[in-house]
Amino acid sequence: MRGYTVKMKAHRIVLLLIFLVVFPSILSAQERRCSICHGKKDFSVKDPSGKTRSLYVNESVLSNSSHGKLACMDCHTDAFEIPHAKKLKKVDCSACHDKRRILEKGPGIDYFQYRESVHAKELKKGNKKAPDCALCHGSHDILSKNDIKSRGYRLNIPDKICGKCHEKALSEYRKSVHGSYTTKGDITPPVCTDCHTEHGIKRTADPTSTIYATNIVEMCVKCHGDYSIMQKYGKKTEEVQTYYESFHGVATKFGEKNIAHCASCHGYHEIRSKEDPLSTINVKNLPVTCGQPKCHPGATANFAKGKVHVNPKSRESGIIFWVAFGFKWLTITVLIVLFAHIFLDFLRKMQEKRKKGI
Numbered sequence: 001m002r003g004y005t006v007k008m009k010a011h012r013i014v015l016l017l018i019f020l021v022v023f024p025s026i027l028s029a030q031e032r033r034c035s036i037c038h039g040k041k042d043f044s045v046k047d048p049s050g051k052t053r054s055l056y057v058n059e060s061v062l063s064n065s066s067h068g069k070l071a072c073m074d075c076h077t078d079a080f081e082i083p084h085a086k087k088l089k090k091v092d093c094s095a096c097h098d099k100r101r102i103l104e105k106g107p108g109i110d111y112f113q114y115r116e117s118v119h120a121k122e123l124k125k126g127n128k129k130a131p132d133c134a135l136c137h138g139s140h141d142i143l144s145k146n147d148i149k150s151r152g153y154r155l156n157i158p159d160k161i162c163g164k165c166h167e168k169a170l171s172e173y174r175k176s177v178h179g180s181y182t183t184k185g186d187i188t189p190p191v192c193t194d195c196h197t198e199h200g201i202k203r204t205a206d207p208t209s210t211i212y213a214t215n216i217v218e219m220c221v222k223c224h225g226d227y228s229i230m231q232k233y234g235k236k237t238e239e240v241q242t243y244y245e246s247f248h249g250v251a252t253k254f255g256e257k258n259i260a261h262c263a264s265c266h267g268y269h270e271i272r273s274k275e276d277p278l279s280t281i282n283v284k285n286l287p288v289t290c291g292q293p294k295c296h297p298g299a300t301a302n303f304a305k306g307k308v309h310v311n312p313k314s315r316e317s318g319i320i321f322w323v324a325f326g327f328k329w330l331t332i333t334v335l336i337v338l339f340a341h342i343f344l345d346f347l348r349k350m351q352e353k354r355k356k357g358i
């Protein structure tokens with residue numbers, strides 16, 4: 001009897017062990033089906049052109065990525081039969097990331113916004129150089145933007161995403177005030193996506209674009225009009241206020257597209273400080289900046305001598321401050337004298353009336 005019980009127990013233990021080994025392997029069989037081939041480091045095919053294309057997928061990279069919990073087939077949904085078709089469908093990231101879908105599993109993005117972007121439109125036209133989701137984000141090595149190694153980490157966006165294709169914009173940006181701060185690790189100044197957005201990037205000529213002439217002021221003002229940001233650098237938000245009060249500012253408020261906005265004078269990727277001899281706003285270069293053919297052709301050094309962001313209330317504005325100051329007091333004195341004159345005249349008339357009445 002005793003022996004039988006022991007036998008039963010041993011039997012159960014064996015069954016349990018078998019179950020513990022078999023069940024997970026059934027679960028991961030799906031995965032291993034892929035690694036039989038794609039897990040080999042030298043697994044590759046030859047293109048029709050004769051170039052070898054590696055088909056090795058490093059599973060540890062995938063499991064350390066944001067998608068570590070996903071199975072191969074969560075993304076490659078049409079690879080269910082082995083051998084699978086030679087050409088598989090492109091992975092549909094929006095299946096999990098479209099904010100509008102009920103099945104959304106990951107952080108949602110506005111997919112409609114991406115569809116309207118210049119990149120999606122170019123792709124649709126057949127431009128193979130335009131990025132789909134994976135060309136910007138990667139495929140098996142996608143990390144959260146909070147990870148310093150991620151392509152999407154704020155300070156990596158210029159080099160690891162946009163600059164890969166827009167080299168000229170990147171090199172100009174790196175020479176700018178903004179770019180030199182971000183190169184040093186300061187996260188406040190703008191990277192490409194602050195000015196262009198992430199998924200809704202549009203052409204310069206598109207009126208709904210953030211970089212369309214009449215929308216640029218709003219873009220710069222987001223930071224340069226925000227006292228809490230500028231205060232950190234010991235700067236004021238004066239430039240924005242004075243721009244709005246200027247002729248240029250008033251005209252843009254009425255939607256005038258051919259009037260100087262912030263980027264007309266400062267440039268956009270290569271914005272430099274006024275002390276920098278290469279800056280568009282360096283005193284020496286102002287005749288060229290103001291004298292652009294569509295602005296004030298033939299502008300001389302004298303024309304450009306006047307300060308642009310003038311705040312008449314500030315002593316630093318020199319002669320303009322003193323002229324404004326003088327005019328203010330002149331007006332006040334004239335008004336006082338005028339009222340005194342009217343009052344004395346009134347008194348006099350009253351006196352005369354009284355005299356006549358007697």
Ligand code: HEC
Pocket residue numbers: 030033034035036037038045055072073076079080082083084085086087088089
């Ligand atoms: C028997 C080996 C084998 C197995 C198992 C296998 N594949 Fe493949 N896979 C290939 C070969 C060969 C190619 C290259 C096809 C070609 O371009 O000629 C390929 C290509 C691919 C491609 C690229 C297709 C393209 O259009 O460029 C993907 C994605 C892929 N496999 C995913 C998977 C997934 C997911 C699994 C597991 C469910 C899997 N494979 C299992 C052999 C295999």
Ligand code: HEC
Pocket residue numbers: 034035038054055056057059062067070071072073074075076089090091134138139140
């Ligand atoms: C987060 C989604 C995702 C997961 C999970 C995923 N892949 Fe991919 N895979 C992609 C994307 C995106 C591409 C690029 C091609 C495309 O856009 O379809 C790709 C490309 C491939 C390719 C073509 C060669 C290459 O590297 O470009 C192979 C082979 C492949 N995957 C196999 C696998 C295998 C095997 C697994 C599981 C170990 C896996 N994938 C898991 C998204 C994924």
Ligand code: HEC
Pocket residue numbers: 066067070074075091092093094095096097105106107133134137138139142143144145146152
């Ligand atoms: C099967 C569903 C699924 C598919 C398909 C998928 N993802 Fe994800 N993705 C997720 C989930 C779930 C997370 C969140 C993981 C977490 O927070 O641990 C995620 C996270 C991310 C993140 C990181 C977000 C963050 O900041 O934390 C990015 C970026 C991302 N996915 C992009 C993509 C791209 C690009 C593709 C297509 C190549 C893709 N995903 C395909 C489900 C998916």
Ligand code: HEC
Pocket residue numbers: 093094097106107108109111114119131132133134136137144145151152153157161193198199
């Ligand atoms: C032009 C490059 C580009 C393209 C194309 C692009 N993205 Fe992004 N995406 C970014 C950048 C930059 C960020 C911000 C940094 C980050 O989160 O990685 C971002 C953020 C994300 C996030 C994280 C959102 C969050 O709240 O954390 C997801 C998810 C995502 N993208 C999915 C997609 C999907 C899906 C597609 C395709 C429909 C796509 N992206 C196309 C550049 C791009």
Ligand code: HEC
Pocket residue numbers: 158162163166169170173178190191192193194195196204211213216263268269
């Ligand atoms: C301070 C805001 C700002 C930043 C940062 C910025 N851009 Fe721009 N970008 C603009 C403006 C404004 C325009 C449109 C200028 C015009 O009217 O022609 C523009 C135009 C462009 C264009 C259109 C072609 C051209 O050069 O005129 C591309 C491409 C571009 N930017 C890419 C980038 C990339 C890549 C980065 C990051 C390395 C970046 N931008 C950073 C504001 C910015």
Ligand code: HEC
Pocket residue numbers: 118119122127129130131135136161162163164165166192193196197198201202203204205
């Ligand atoms: C895989 C390459 C690639 C990546 C990555 C990429 N772009 Fe582009 N981008 C293109 C192509 C191709 C066009 C269309 C160019 C054309 O037809 O003039 C384009 C167009 C643009 C335009 C419109 C230019 C115009 O003429 O007005 C802007 C702005 C732009 N991209 C900004 C960005 C920003 C910002 C990023 C990063 C978030 C980025 N791009 C990432 C390839 C890329």
Ligand code: HEC
Pocket residue numbers: 177178181188189190191194195216219220221222223224229233235262263266267268271272273274
């Ligand atoms: C995301 C916030 C942000 C945006 C958007 C932005 N800037 Fe800046 N900008 C900064 C910061 C931060 C600095 C560095 C602090 C400083 O020196 O004023 C800076 C510096 C500058 C400087 C140099 C100031 C100096 O004293 O040396 C100029 C000029 C400038 N930006 C103009 C612009 C223009 C024009 C735009 C729009 C095309 C713009 N910025 C968009 C944050 C921003």
Ligand code: HEC
Pocket residue numbers: 217220221224239240243248260261262263264265266272273274275281286307308309310
């Ligand atoms: C008509 C040309 C013009 C326009 C438009 C313009 N600026 Fe300026 N900006 C200048 C000049 C010239 C200077 C340097 C001399 C000065 O301070 O007047 C300057 C100085 C600045 C400075 C300080 C730079 C430094 O190195 O100290 C900032 C910041 C600035 N502008 C931001 C802006 C913003 C933001 C806008 C849009 C709201 C704008 N500017 C519109 C011409 C312009």
